Amino acid sequence: MDWSLIWKAAIALSGFGALLGAILAVASKRFHVEVDPRVAEVLEALPGSNCGACGLPGCEAAAEAVVKGDAPVTVCKAGGPDVAAEVGRIMGVEVGSLVPLVAHIHCRGGKSLSPIRAIYQGVNSCRAAEIASGGGKACPFGCLGLEDCANVCPVNAITFDEEHIRHVNVRKCTGCGLCADVCPRDLIQMVPASATVFVRCKCQYTGKKALSVCKVACIGCKKCEKVCPADAIHVSNGFASIDYEKCTNCGECAAACPTDSIQLWEAREGHPEGGVFVVPEKKRKRDDRGSDQ
Amino acid sequence: MGRTSGLLYRIRGGVHPSDSKEPSAGKEIRRIEAPATVTIPMRQHIGAPCVPRVGKGDEVLVGTVIGDSEAFVSAPIHSSVSGKVARVAPQPHPAGGEVLAVIIENDGSYRRDPNLEPPGPWEDMEPERIREAVRAAGIVGLGGAAFPTHVKLSPPGEYPIDTVILNGAECEPFLTSDYRLLLEEPDSVLEGIRIIMRAVGARRGIVAIEDNKPAAIKAMESSARGSGIEVASLRTRYPQGAEKVLIANLLRREVPSGGLPMHVGVVVNNVGTAHAIAQYFSQGMPLVERVVTVTGSVVREPSNLLVPLGTSFAHAVEACGGFTEPPGKVIMGGPMMGLAQHTMEVPVIKGTSGILALSREETGYSVPAEPVCIRCGRCVDVCPMGLIPTYLGSYAHNEKWDLLHRLHIEDCIECGCCTYTCPTKNPLVQLIKTGKAELARRKQQADRREAERREAVGESGEAGKDE
Numbered sequence: 001m002d003w004s005l006i007w008k009a010a011i012a013l014s015g016f017g018a019l020l021g022a023i024l025a026v027a028s029k030r031f032h033v034e035v036d037p038r039v040a041e042v043l044e045a046l047p048g049s050n051c052g053a054c055g056l057p058g059c060e061a062a063a064e065a066v067v068k069g070d071a072p073v074t075v076c077k078a079g080g081p082d083v084a085a086e087v088g089r090i091m092g093v094e095v096g097s098l099v100p101l102v103a104h105i106h107c108r109g110g111k112s113l114s115p116i117r118a119i120y121q122g123v124n125s126c127r128a129a130e131i132a133s134g135g136g137k138a139c140p141f142g143c144l145g146l147e148d149c150a151n152v153c154p155v156n157a158i159t160f161d162e163e164h165i166r167h168v169n170v171r172k173c174t175g176c177g178l179c180a181d182v183c184p185r186d187l188i189q190m191v192p193a194s195a196t197v198f199v200r201c202k203c204q205y206t207g208k209k210a211l212s213v214c215k216v217a218c219i220g221c222k223k224c225e226k227v228c229p230a231d232a233i234h235v236s237n238g239f240a241s242i243d244y245e246k247c248t249n250c251g252e253c254a255a256a257c258p259t260d261s262i263q264l265w266e267a268r269e270g271h272p273e274g275g276v277f278v279v280p281e282k283k284r285k286r287d288d289r290g291s292d293q
Numbered sequence: 294m295g296r297t298s299g300l301l302y303r304i305r306g307g308v309h310p311s312d313s314k315e316p317s318a319g320k321e322i323r324r325i326e327a328p329a330t331v332t333i334p335m336r337q338h339i340g341a342p343c344v345p346r347v348g349k350g351d352e353v354l355v356g357t358v359i360g361d362s363e364a365f366v367s368a369p370i371h372s373s374v375s376g377k378v379a380r381v382a383p384q385p386h387p388a389g390g391e392v393l394a395v396i397i398e399n400d401g402s403y404r405r406d407p408n409l410e411p412p413g414p415w416e417d418m419e420p421e422r423i424r425e426a427v428r429a430a431g432i433v434g435l436g437g438a439a440f441p442t443h444v445k446l447s448p449p450g451e452y453p454i455d456t457v458i459l460n461g462a463e464c465e466p467f468l469t470s471d472y473r474l475l476l477e478e479p480d481s482v483l484e485g486i487r488i489i490m491r492a493v494g495a496r497r498g499i500v501a502i503e504d505n506k507p508a509a510i511k512a513m514e515s516s517a518r519g520s521g522i523e524v525a526s527l528r529t530r531y532p533q534g535a536e537k538v539l540i541a542n543l544l545r546r547e548v549p550s551g552g553l554p555m556h557v558g559v560v561v562n563n564v565g566t567a568h569a570i571a572q573y574f575s576q577g578m579p580l581v582e583r584v585v586t587v588t589g590s591v592v593r594e595p596s597n598l599l600v601p602l603g604t605s606f607a608h609a610v611e612a613c614g615g616f617t618e619p620p621g622k623v624i625m626g627g628p629m630m631g632l633a634q635h636t637m638e639v640p641v642i643k644g645t646s647g648i649l650a651l652s653r654e655e656t657g658y659s660v661p662a663e664p665v666c667i668r669c670g671r672c673v674d675v676c677p678m679g680l681i682p683t684y685l686g687s688y689a690h691n692e693k694w695d696l697l698h699r700l701h702i703e704d705c706i707e708c709g710c711c712t713y714t715c716p717t718k719n720p721l722v723q724l725i726k727t728g729k730a731e732l733a734r735r736k737q738q739a740d741r742r743e744a745e746r747r748e749a750v751g752e753s754g755e756a757g758k759d760e
Contacts (some may be wrong), residue, residue: 055742072749118635121660123690123720128727133389133635140390181738 038067038090045086046076051154053077053176066091074098078154078176101175101190103157103168106202107143108261108277110163114139114214130184139213141203143187149179159273170267170274196249197242200277201261204238211259218261224253233262255280305541306677307530308710310629312505313466316595317588322473324582324599325612327374327399331603332384333359334394337642338433339440340366345395351378356406356579359395368441369431373581373601374399387606387625387639388632394640397603411577415488420446423492430573431580431643435565436460436471436534437626439644442566446492448555454493458543459486461502461509461564462527462534465627468647470584471564473597475502475509478568479516481575485567486522488574493560498522500564501539505529531629532708536561538677550704565646585641587613589650591620600641606648607637621653629709664690664719672711672721678704682711686721689728694735697728705729 042063050058054075056065065071066087073088073095081098088095120129120136126148129135135144143166150158150166157172158179170193180188187202199218203210206220218239225235232246233253240253240262254262260279267275336342343360347353353372360370372395379396386392412418412426428443448454459482463471475482486498500517502510504526513524525543527533537548539561546557554561569580581602588595593614600609606623610616624631625645641648664686672682681700688696702725711721 055739055746069750071746074749118633121656121658123660123664123723123727124662125690125727127731128720128723131389131726131730132723133633136635 036067039063041090042066042087045079045083045090047079047083047174049078049154051078051174051176051178053154053178077101078174080175100193101177102170102173102193103149103175103177103179103188104191104195104198105143105149105158105166105168106187106189106198106200107139107141108165108200108263109137109139109142109214109216110161110165111145112163113216114142127182127184139203139205139217141185141187141205142201142214143185148182148184149188152178152182154178167273169272192244194249195242195244195247196265196267197247197251197254197262198265198277199233199240199242199262201259202239206238210238216259216261218257219259221258223256223258224262227252227256251280255282305538305679306675306710307532307538308675308713309530310466310713312529313588314469314472314505316592317467317469317586317597318472320469320473320596322470322477322584322597322599325601325604325609326401327601327604328608330379330396330398331374331601332394332396332605332638332640333370333373333603334384334386334392334640334642335360335370336386336388336392337370337439337602337644338368339438340364340368340444342392343367343370345381345393347378347381347395349378349380352376353378353397354404354406356409356581359397366441366444368428368433368443369579371431371579371581372397373603375402375404376400385636385639387634387642387645405578409577409579411574415491415574418491420492420494423488426573427492427570429579430569432566432569432573433580433643434563435569435583435643435646436563437630437644437646439642442562442570445560445562446489448493448560452555453558454495454555454560455558456497456499456544456560457486457490457493457495458536458539458559458561459489459498459500459564459567460534460536460539460561461500461506461513462539463506464503464529464531464534465629465631465646466531467588467649468586468627469588470586470597470646472506472509474564474568474584475500475506476512479512481568481571482513482564483516483520483522484571484574485564485569486562487520488570489560489562489567495560499525499543501525501527501543503527503529503533532677532706532710535677535706535708537706550701580643583641583643583645585609585645586647586649588647589620590652590655591616591618591650593617600645602642603640605638605640606634609641609648610637610650616650618652620650621656622651624649624651629713630707658718660718660720664721664724665717666719667717669716671714671716675710675714677708677710678706680705682721682725683719685728686711686719686724689724689731692731694728694732697732702728702732 046059048059054062056062062075066075073091073093074084076083080100084095084098115138116136117138118136122132124146126144126146129144134140155172157169159167177190180190201218203217210217210219220235220238222235224233224240230246230248232243233240251264254264263277263279265275266278341362341364343362345360347359354375357372358369359372376398379398381395383391384394424443424446432442433439461471461475490498500513510526517524532538536554540546540559548557582599585598585600587609596613623634666683676682685702705725707722709722
């Protein structure tokens with residue numbers, strides 16, 4: 001065995017290694033990129049589901065934008081107030097009180113309630129149906145039921161039953177608002193998670209015409225407006241809508257609604273969707289009360 | 294002048310569906326009475342909708358302005374009957390949804406508005422005055438798209454127009470309204486193109502007709518002899534009548550991506566539009582009626598009707614003997630680009646070139662729930678704009694919006710050749726239309742979000758500086 005071969009090889013290789021190491025050491029100093037350590041911290045605080053609801057390509061981009069100052073610390077809609085508070089702490093910015101949001105769909109007119117006016121033969125998408133004369137549903141304002149919102153939801157919180165009525169699973173919903181963006185009929189509203197009173201219709205027709213396209217339409221009668229003690233519900237464009245900054249969740253409007261288009265959300269422990277919609281007992285008419293006494 | 298050989302005009306792509314024009318091609322244009330009430334929508338053109346100029350109870354006469362707009366891209370709307378305004382309310386519109394409409398009770402006397410007068414001889418009229426007259430007459434493109442004609446006739450100074458093309462290709466199957474006009478009113482059509490040429494200052498005028506209408510070509514040629522207007526015979530191939538295709542075939546000029554015909558010095562108008570302009574200059578009657586082909590396998594007597602605007606589809610079909618059996622689908626326009634209707638109560642509007650009723654057997658196909666592409670490439674072969682419809686379709690389906698833009702989705706003319714030729718019946722045009730609409734919507738949303746974010750950063754950014 002020739003030992004000289006071995007030590008020559010060892011010297012050559014370690015010399016070569018040292019040279020490369022030196023180049024790397026110089027390069028890392030020379031081409032060092034200053035990364036704000038806060039980017040990693042903010043990224044850690046964000047949910048990491050890359051849902052895109054902030055309008056930026058993923059959580060990393062959002063973190064960079066926040067640190068650069070291109071986005072507010074409340075950038076993450078899906079994360080809600082907790083994430084905003086954490087990001088705010090990292091960035092040293094005071095975050096005001098934020099209300100957690102959930103999606104609410106303003107339509108409950110399923111297949112058997114809103115009849116079919118035409119047979120829709122086309123792409124299985126609400127947005128495609130909307131540009132093809134508005135699809136086959138009789139109500140031109142109601143949910144088309146072709147599931148664009150369910151498909152866009154990053155956490156599968158929206159489901160459809162056999163009636164093609166939509167359900168939002170409030171346990172899963174992160175309030176990111178992507179579904180509200182894709183609905184071509186603007187039926188999805190992001191409401192405070194604490195709200196329990198909902199108008200479940202956005203039909204712009206009134207009276208008989210509204211009922212002719214859907215059995216459970218808001219007919220624009222304004223009874224809700226009259227009974228509301230907080231001036232929170234108003235009828236405009238033919239349907240009622242609630243101002244959740246004023247609403248006290250008293251449910252008077254739901255009790256007064258003649259078509260049950262205003263309903264109460266009842267949270268239930270253990271229910272797969274986190275709760276159900278209920279119709280409150282209707283206020284009896286005055287003459288009924290007279291006969292009771 | 295001379296007739297140019299059809300063999301020269303070979304188009305890129307395109308398809309050749311059965312033209313199905315026989316049922317109504319031989320029928321003379323027949324004027325029909327308006328029904329007891331007419332419904333005239335305030336949006337009958339591309340651009341700003343009109344604002345009603347009349348209210349409930351007002352008396353109107355034939356030709357009275359009932360809607361107008363301050364916007365440049367818009368055209369006034371006139372009453373097609375004399376009578377009383379019953380109400381002004383949103384009504385179903387043939388282009389989908391509901392649109393504010395003036396509903397007039399027809400008194401049946403068709404008294405003409407006494408204020409209407411022909412605008413005078415056009416031969417020595419300033420181009421500006423011609424454009425004003427065309428706008429006052431409420432004339433829009435009668436081929437179907439209904440773009441206000443006075444806008445087309447107002448090209449900005451940097452784009453001089455040398456050629457006016459009158460589009461008589463009528464490449465959509467079934468429709469024969471332009472054919473009948475060319476046959477019955479060639480002199481009026483000719484007068485129209487000369488007025489248009491004066492308005493835009495063009496030297497050359499061409500009336501382009503597909504060679505499956507030899508009688509119309511002959512009528513136009515004998516009428517145009519000695520007038521300096523050329524009559525071109527086009528090879529019969531859909532979509533020969535799409536204006537960008539027409540320009541490429543007749544003049545060998547390619548309209549740039551995202552551009553308009555005026556960018557290559559051309560103005561294209563439909564023959565019906567030219568006829569309407571000539572009628573206004575000779576009689577002073579604004580656009581209150583149009584030729585509509587009522588046809589299809591379930592119409593008892595397919596016909597070409599001169600219909601007062603605002604007449605319901607049901608009334609127009611009734612004037613043709615009604616349906617022989619309940620239709621499977623009723624379409625406004627032709628089968629390739631027309632719009633399916635959900636009710637027969639929608640009115641005939643300025644863009645209604647035809648009412649097509651097809652039987653249940655003809656329309657009983659199903660669309661695949663998920664688009665399936667077998668990569669045969671037929672849609673690429675037939676696309677007259679040189680696009681890749683299958684990619685556009687699947688990108689739209691899979692929501693790859695940025696890629697749609699990169700593949701020039703905006704250049705799609707929605708002619709329907711790709712859907713027609715697709716062996717797996719993919720609704721490619723609908724997917725592409727959805728993609729276009731979504732791109733426009735996302736642009737709006739992005740702009741709004743950007744503004745919101747700026748505002749939010751403005752506040753928190755200042756808070757950060759206090760640290």
